[in-house]
Amino acid sequence: MSFVPMCYETQFFGFTPQTCILRLYISFQDYLFDMLLVVESVILKKIEKVPNCGISRSEVRQSTEKYLTFVNDRFNQLFQRMEQCLLKMVLKIPRNVLLPEDKVHIEFLYSKEKFDALQNDTKSLQTQYKAESLATQALLAELEEQKAIQAELGKILAWFDGMDKICREHGNIDLLESFAFMVQTSKKLQSTVKTIDKKHKKLKLDPTSKKLL
Structure with missing residues (x-):
């Protein structure tokens, strides 16, 4: 046989x-x-x-x-x-x-070089797909985080609206104007503190000022 x-x-x-x-x-x-x-x-x-x-x-x-x-x-x-x-x-x-x-092999003839090139392209596409998949997951996670932050901001704005309504009902000044005034005052205080701090540093560095003291 x-x-x-x-x-x-x-x-x-x-x-x-x-x-x-x-x-x-x-x-x-x-x-x-x-x-x-x-x-x-x-x-x-x-x-x-x-x-x-x-x-x-x-x-x-x-x-x-x-x-x-x-x-x-x-x-x-x-x-x-x-x-x-x-x-x-x-x-x-x-x-x-x-x-x-x-x-089908007659219609689509492939040499070893073409086969190797196709394999390399396939690996490259797989790597690109994995990278895009990871980027998509990161974007989705960031989107979920932004939704959570937006929800918290909505709660804060709703609280401000409630406070402003209460102030208006009791004849107080506009709450937004009050906060704007507080912000301006805070900036002025911060500027004053910086000026005092600079003058204090200059006094430490000036020897004549120590003798006068």
């Missing part, structure tokens, strides 16, 4: 050509063995009808086994030729024949 791999033929037929040939061989062997058993039984019946034949059943069996060996040797020689014929002509797909699912 030949053990040459025939992958394309296996893909086409759905079984390996060697398996098919092996099954044929076994079938012929079984048929030959059964046929000789039938022939042996017929010979034994004929011998039983012949008086004083002098041929025993064991001698018939030995003759059957010898004949089986002879026929089997001749059959193996013939089967080797049949195997070569089946593998080269019957179960062999020519090189110019393509399966329907493989015809």
Whole structure:
């Protein structure tokens, strides 16, 4: 039996050509063995009808086994030729024949360089996709944070509106004007504190001022 791999033929037929040939061989062997058993039984019946034949059943069996060996040797020689014929002509797909699912390779021919370039492009796209996915997640997280801050600002504005309404109902000045005045006053105080601080630093650095003190 030949053990040459025939992958394309296996893909086409759905079984390996060697398996098919092996099954044929076994079938012929079984048929030959059964046929000789039938022939042996017929010979034994004929011998039983012949008086004083002098041929025993064991001698018939030995003759059957010898004949089986002879026929089997001749059959193996013939089967080797049949195997070569089946593998080269019957179960062999020519090189110019393509399966329907493989015809796409004719339309889209790719060399090793093109395949490597496609792999590199795929890796680059995967890296870019991961980076964009991380950026999208960061933007979504920032958006959620902004929504939370906006909600807090809304609460603060609602509180200011409530306070302003209460002040107006009790005849007080406008709350926004009051806060603006407080902000201006705070800025003036901060400016005054900075001026005093500068003068204090100058006094520390001026030796004449220490003598006067």
